[in-house]
Amino acid sequence: MTAGFVLADADSFYASCERVFDPGLAGRPVVVLSNNDGCVVARSREAKNLGIQEGVPWFKLREFARMHGVTARSSNYELYASLSARMMRVMDQWLPGRVAYSIDECFLDPPARDPDRTLRLMRRAILRGVGVPVTVTMAPTRTLAKLLSRWAKRTPDAGGAAVWDDLDPMLRERILQDTPVGDIWGVGRRTAPRLTAMGLTDAMRLRDADQTAIRRRFGVNLARTVLELNGTPCVDLAGGDAVDGRREHMIVCSRMFGQPVTDLDGLRAAAGVHAQKAAVRLRRQGSLTRLVGAWAATSPYAPGYRVAGGWMRPEDPTDDPSVIARLAARILADHCPTGVRWARCAVILTDLTDRDTYRTLPGLEPRLDEGLADAIDAINCRYGSMHAGVGYAGIRGRGREDADTGASWRMRRGMLSRRATTRWDEIAVVKST
DNA sequence: TCTGGGGTCCTAGGACCC
DNA sequence: TCTGGGGTCCTAGGACCC
Numbered sequence: 001m002t003a004g005f006v007l008a009d010a011d012s013f014y015a016s017c018e019r020v021f022d023p024g025l026a027g028r029p030v031v032v033l034s035n036n037d038g039c040v041v042a043r044s045r046e047a048k049n050l051g052i053q054e055g056v057p058w059f060k061l062r063e064f065a066r067m068h069g070v071t072a073r074s075s076n077y078e079l080y081a082s083l084s085a086r087m088m089r090v091m092d093q094w095l096p097g098r099v100a101y102s103i104d105e106c107f108l109d110p111p112a113r114d115p116d117r118t119l120r121l122m123r124r125a126i127l128r129g130v131g132v133p134v135t136v137t138m139a140p141t142r143t144l145a146k147l148l149s150r151w152a153k154r155t156p157d158a159g160g161a162a163v164w165d166d167l168d169p170m171l172r173e174r175i176l177q178d179t180p181v182g183d184i185w186g187v188g189r190r191t192a193p194r195l196t197a198m199g200l201t202d203a204m205r206l207r208d209a210d211q212t213a214i215r216r217r218f219g220v221n222l223a224r225t226v227l228e229l230n231g232t233p234c235v236d237l238a239g240g241d242a243v244d245g246r247r248e249h250m251i252v253c254s255r256m257f258g259q260p261v262t263d264l265d266g267l268r269a270a271a272g273v274h275a276q277k278a279a280v281r282l283r284r285q286g287s288l289t290r291l292v293g294a295w296a297a298t299s300p301y302a303p304g305y306r307v308a309g310g311w312m313r314p315e316d317p318t319d320d321p322s323v324i325a326r327l328a329a330r331i332l333a334d335h336c337p338t339g340v341r342w343a344r345c346a347v348i349l350t351d352l353t354d355r356d357t358y359r360t361l362p363g364l365e366p367r368l369d370e371g372l373a374d375a376i377d378a379i380n381c382r383y384g385s386m387h388a389g390v391g392y393a394g395i396r397g398r399g400r401e402d403a404d405t406g407a408s409w410r411m412r413r414g415m416l417s418r419r420a421t422t423r424w425d426e427i428a429v430v431k432s433t
Numbered sequence: 434t435c436t437g438g439g440g441t442c443c444t445a446g447g448a449c450c451c
Numbered sequence: 452t453c454t455g456g457g458g459t460c461c462t463a464g465g466a467c468c469c
Contacts, residue, residue: 034437041437041469057436075437102469188467219443221467252439259434301436346438412435 004138004164005233006108006119007145008091008126011133011153011160013104014042017083018073020131021420021428029070033058036256036411037074074413080104082421086130094122099237107145107237110138119161139164142235143228146185147203151175176204176229186225186235191218203229247285247352253278254346257409260299261342264333267296270409271328274347276376276389279321283377286355288317292324293348294331298341308335309346317353320373321389324349 010016014032019025029047031040039057050068052061058072065072084103092098095118097109111118119136126134135152139145144164152158164172182192184203200206207229215223224234253274261267271294282289295309312327328347336342376389418426 036437037435039436055436059435062435105469186467190466219466221443248440250440254438256437299436344437 004110004140005142005145006095006110006115006136006138007142007149008106008108008122008134008136009146009149009153010087010104011135012042012044012048013084013132014073014075014080015044015047016132017076017080018071018417019044020083021079021418025071029068030073031061031065031070032073032075033415034075035413036258037072037414038256041075072415074416076417076419078419078422079417082419083130083132086421087126087132087134090126090129091122094118094125101237107142116161116163116166119163120159123160133160136161137163140231141228141233142237143185143225144231147175147179147229150179150183173204176207177202179203181206184225184229186221186228191222194218247287247354248281249350249352251278251281251289251349251352252346253281253348254344255411256344257342258412259409261296261345261409262339264336264338266409267332267336267342267345268329270345271332271347272325273389274345275325275328276321278347278349279319279324279373280377280380282349282352283319283373287352288319288355288358289324289349289352290314290317291349291351292327292331293350294328294346295348296332296336296342296345299343302341306340308337310335317358319355321376322372 012030015030018030018032025044027046028044029050029052030044031047031052032042033039034041037058039055040052040061041054043052043054047070050070052064052070061070061072064070080103087104088098088100088106091106091108095108095111098106099108100106115138119138123134123136126132135149137145137148137152139148148162148164152160152162167175179202180192181187181195181200181202182189184206187195187206195201195206200209206226209226211223211226214226227234255270255274257266257270261270275292275294291311291313293309293311295307297307298305310331312331314323314327318324324347332345380389418428420426420428
């Protein structure tokens, strides 16, 4: 078998998804906004060419977007998840060993022969079958495959695919040289300036840097990255395959409020909604929690930033939404003073254990009221998420978002596209004349 | 006025034990 | 005068990824 890793990474995934059911967006600048229509999280190639940066707050971009004909969309995760699943299914027909790394990206085993041709055929099948352009690369290590993917996306002549070992050695050196150190997988915004200050400005120089000095000054992770740049695979996928049903060690539900919340009722209501979303995910992966956390925070962009919260242990390990919601509400009530302009709150479930293997001494079994939680699950499974719940979590407003409770702190999503692959009433309509 | 969400691992430091 | 050493567990904070 050929050694190495194949990386398939969709191009501007969220923006590409928006185009699938709105072909009028083809060739035009498109940006997708984060929850609450807060900031830019995805940009089409045309939007990047206009100089729009990732993470720019939407309110600062709005005027510029109007002037340059940029289309903005609220993020439509239901649509993206559905198209992601389709994309993954197509890839499974081409290569074995798929490990999903994120919603738009996965690693696969290399083909037995003729890798360049296979990669290009797979790319074309995804484009035809799903409508999303994908860049497919192959290299001796995951880090090099990522680096090659970055190059291929910026090089139209590559045609969306590249195989490291097939490239001219001179070209490989140039690719390394043209990759700033901060664009290497595993080098973040903290480490990049420190490396640059040492003269390690690009991937070629980092590859040739002193291994032990890097280990000592930056830790084991960056030392591994250096090895990978040299062609020695040693980076594991941290949390890899989370998308394919692995059990998480921690479940976090956190949202900015649409408007600041200053009273305890608002905080408790939001905590209740998050607690129940977290409980759904906990139950879906068959875990129980032994430690529940909750916190609220003010806006980090306003003076006087503060975070308040804490932890509580349930009497017994639990996956009961009403128990979790009660604990979360109590934590916030105990730690968060009223009158503060809280901008966000979160519920965290951790110290998880398997539901199947959890046993205690006879006579000390947890007192779980499974009837209620199961009934809520069943209703939501049949009628859609958050149709039933404890406290505020079952109250729906007039909006169409799952989490829309009609409360003032709900998310803003003013530019949402249709969920054309998962809702009958939002299915795409094709007209012919 | 308005700035995302959800994960993982590593490391350092303190408490505690023998 | 001389004032141990090493292991484990836990937590908080930092860094990274998409």
